[in-house]
Amino acid sequence: MANSVISLEKLKFWKWQPQSEEQWAMNMKLLRATGLFAGSILLMRNFGDLMAV
Template sequence: MADSVISPDMLKAIWHSQMHDEEKWALNMKLLRAAGLFVGSILLMRSYGDLMAI
């Protein structure tokens, strides 16, 4: 089996690279907004979907 050790320093480096690079930060924000809109629409339809029916 492959030895997959994830150290805290490796996680810090990944976090730092994703947060402090402008291009990656912009992409991450777009993904977070899209995921939030998707989850929000699911919750809205589950809660009020019967009121929206014709």
């Protein structure tokens, strides 16, 4: 069995990250942009031939 070592710094970062309003707003913007990007890729892969002129 491998020893799993969890860094204390990672735990501190995770505990602080959701509680900060500025970081939460930035994370939501980043998540929204990533979702829009991924959605547009899926849309073009599935229906791109219908959009061609």
